[in-house]
Amino acid sequence: xxxxxxxxxxxxxxxxxxxxxxxxxxxxxxxxxxxxxxxxxxxxxxxxxxxxxxxxxxxxxxxxxxxxxxxxxxxxxxxxxxxxxxxxxxxxxxxxxxxxxxxxxxxxxxxxxxxxxxxxxxxxxxxxxxxxxxxxxxxxxxxxxxxxxxxxxxxxxxxxxxxxxxxxxxxxxxxxxxxxxxxxxxxxxxxxxxxxxxxxxxxxxxxxxxxxxxxxxxxxxxxxxxxxxxxx
Numbered sequence: 001x002x003x004x005x006x007x008x009x010x011x012x013x014x015x016x017x018x019x020x021x022x023x024x025x026x027x028x029x030x031x032x033x034x035x036x037x038x039x040x041x042x043x044x045x046x047x048x049x050x051x052x053x054x055x056x057x058x059x060x061x062x063x064x065x066x067x068x069x070x071x072x073x074x075x076x077x078x079x080x081x082x083x084x085x086x087x088x089x090x091x092x093x094x095x096x097x098x099x100x101x102x103x104x105x106x107x108x109x110x111x112x113x114x115x116x117x118x119x120x121x122x123x124x125x126x127x128x129x130x131x132x133x134x135x136x137x138x139x140x141x142x143x144x145x146x147x148x149x150x151x152x153x154x155x156x157x158x159x160x161x162x163x164x165x166x167x168x169x170x171x172x173x174x175x176x177x178x179x180x181x182x183x184x185x186x187x188x189x190x191x192x193x194x195x196x197x198x199x200x201x202x203x204x205x206x207x208x209x210x211x212x213x214x215x216x217x218x219x220x221x222x223x224x225x226x227x228x229x230x231x232x
Contacts, residue, residue, distance in 0.1 A: 018147055025052040025092065026142040032132075033139055036112040040104055047105065054102055056186065057093035058143055061162055061196045064088070089170060089190050096175075096185040103187055106172050113137045113168065138166040141191070160198060167193040 027047060029037075034044055065082035073079065094102045118127040142163045150157040173188035 018145070022146050022148055022150070023058060024144045024146075025055040025058055026144065027051055028140040028142070030136075030139050032112060032136045033109060036108040037105055040108050042101055042105055042108070046101055050097075051094075051102065051105065054094045054097065055092050056095045056184075059090050059092075060143065060145060060160070061090050061164070062088045063196075085195075087193065087195055089192055090164070091188055091190045094187045094189065096187055103175075106169055106187070106189055109137065109169055110172060134166070134168075138168045138194075140165060141167045141193075161200075162196050162198055164191065164193040164196045167191045 029047060034047065037047060038044075064086050066084040066086055067080045067082045069078060069080050071078045096102050112132060114129055114131055116127045116129060140163060142161060144162075145160040147157055150159065168191065169189050170192040171190040173190070175185065175187055177185070
């Protein structure tokens with residue numbers, strides 16, 4: 001049934017809604033990404049401090065489930081059940097600085113994924129294109145959503161901290177330029193990643209197989225112990 005609210009109760013709720021312009025992006029490159037950037041003259045301080053500040057538009061990630069249809073388990077009932085979780089790609093829009101460090105950084109990152117090999121310059125037609133191993137170009141990155149009162153209290157306010165595991169730039173969009181009225185040059189980069197999790201929200205459980213804990217990253221776990229006769 002409908003419930004009657006006082007005006008003061010409604011105001012107290014809607015005056016504390018979250019706004020969408022308080023966030024911060026954080027990148028955590030590995031050593032190979034740092035080295036690729038340093039080869040073109042970009043230092044680690046730019047990546048650690050400046051790159052995230054140039055993010056003018058970002059998204060909080062979403063996900064969905066891939067499901068299958070099951071018919072006949074119960075007479076007259078068709079069910080749909082999930083079998084895999086799908087994570088949406090995220091696109092960040094970067095403002096380009098006057099020295100084009102943002103564009104140069106992502107071009108170096110793309111070059112790390114798909115490097116050129118040859119005896120001459122990159123303009124030569126005899127270059128060979130290869131692909132690196134994923135661990136060389138994948139890294140973690142995060143986006144933190146907070147409100148304007150986060151820094152006012154001694155203990156700080158509530159935040160949403162999304163971390164993307166094993167992220168990499170899937171697409172660097174074309175950047176249009178023109179002779180019309182000048183505006184800020186922006187670069188759209190779409191990232192793919194293995195999964196994301198939210199601090200203080202995502203829970204982790206421990207799997208147990210038939211003979212103990214089962215984990216594909218540990219060869220010894222989940223293996224059946226050898227039988228020994230009881231001692232006398």
